[in-house]
Amino acid sequence: MTDPATLADRVRAGELRLHELEAHADHDTAAAARRLVLEAETDADLSTTGSYAFDAEVADSAIENMFGATQMPVGVAGPVTVDGGAADGEYYLPLATTEGALVASVNRGLSVIESAGGAEARVTKSGMTRAPVFRTGGIVESAEVVEWVREHEAELAAAAESTTNHGELLDVTPYVVGDSVYLRFRYDTKDAMGMNMAAIATEAACEVVEAETPAELVALSGNLCTDKKPAAINAVEGRGRSVTADVLIPDDVVEERLHTTAAAIAEANTRKNLVGSAKAGSLGFNAHAANVVAASFIATGQDPAQVVEGSNAITTAEEREDGLYLSVSLASLELGTVGGGTKLPTQSEALELVGLTGGGDPPGANGDALAEVIAAGALAGELSLLAALASNHLASAHEELGR
Structure with a gap:
């Protein structure tokens, strides 16, 4: 040799x-x-x-x-109880990061959430997208292409699904800009993140569009997908999995564990995450949801570049009669439990730690559950940081941990 x-x-x-x-x-x-x-x-x-x-x-x-291989330290937060549409029980969350105090902060948040009975979470929408762009002779031809697509979606589905044993075409949404036609294909990719699956399937569907209409394919991706870039369409329509986690924390727990009040956290959230983000023109109305998304993605073998879409999150906080209501809604969480980096040994072990490795039963269940667990982690991160800000303990927490 x-x-x-x-x-x-x-x-x-x-x-x-x-x-x-x-x-x-x-x-x-x-x-x-x-x-x-x-x-x-x-x-x-x-x-x-x-x-x-x-x-x-x-x-x-x-x-x-x-x-x-580049090695990163990986820490663990939890366990926390997640009552989800797919997740059900206690979960540990592995986080790979070089940001000191992050795991401690998330762990603190999860501990408080657990003392309130755990988090609830649901995947509210699912679908991986690919949006090719076609050239036409002008708006008349563009309109003709759109009409044909709307009337023949079943034919496009047959072509797309012939390339995969698992993917399912959910819908095709047309967009027209003059002589450019964008077709946003959305797929159920089950437990896979599904970018490659969607690309291969869409290519087959594009051949049908070209054969049956005046449209000529310019690029398999026309950026209306949108992958790995900040985009309002992902914040509004979602990409991958749209997931929300929430919790109601009694006032006494907020005061004893977080050393602040529900009213103070709600005000900090409104002025920081909502008004401040709006003034900045941000697509993410949250404190640092991307922190948990990035650390969990790296640990479990997801594509780290898709943290861009993972930061599309809105955090809400409300003082209620019986405590603090807190939620985080991640519009475009792109992940999977099969394929890609999930096959690497340490990443596979991290998924085993969560209890969500490989394909789910039914297909897609493990991907949904992982999204719900990560959302619970993001909720914990939001809670801990907002509480630190509301109690003016942020700097002292970093100082105490030597960061």
Whole structure:
């Protein structure tokens, strides 16, 4: 078997390219050879990067030109009881982050929520989108394309679903801008996040549109999807899973555990998360929901870039007669429990920790449950930060933890 040093020498001699190494050796040897090349050319010490605990071949579908693995500390918050449409019971939430005090803050919030009986959560809408853009001769042809699509959605569904054993086309929404027609396809992708599934299925449907209408496909993604960018359409219509978690916390618990009042938290939320966010022109009306989304995504093998959509969240707080009502609604949480990075060993272990690895029964149940658990975590993060702000304890909490 070819050794790493020999492969590295061939790369540096120009005989091989870095991306060709797996054709000449196993994946771990190829990764070791890349480290040798990089160390020789940059004087970097990659010994820690090269120390990882999984077979590099497992990551083949997740990464190219692998030379090692980046390790992040992962902490745990919980357990907390989640009464959801799919989630049911006590859950731990793994959080991978380098932000000191985040796990402690979420853990504090979950502890308070648990003392109030746990959180309730529901996925209210689900669907992964892909929106191709077509060119027409003008508005007359654009209108003709829209009419045809509306009358032949069943044919588009048949073409799209012929490419997948699991995906289901839910609807197609047309948008017209002059001679551009955008078709926003929305799919039920079950327990997968489903971006690849949606793209492949939509490509097949686009062939039908081109064959039956004057439209010519310009790009499989026309940015009305919208993926990995701030977009009002995701905040309004949702993408992936739209999920809400809420809790009612008795006044005595708020005062004893959080050292503030329901009225103070509600006012802080209104002035900060609602009015302040509106003044800033923000698409997210929350304190830091993206913190929990990012940390849980990294821990469980989701696409971290989709934290952009995950920050589309609105937090509400209300002083009620019997305590503090708090909710967080995440409009576009894109995640899965199968496929992508969920197959990597440490990420798979994190999903096992939550109890939601692999496909659910019925299909989609595990993805829904994971969304509900993450929403409960985001709720806890909002509660803890709002309480710290309302009680003027934010700076002292970071100081106490040495951050």
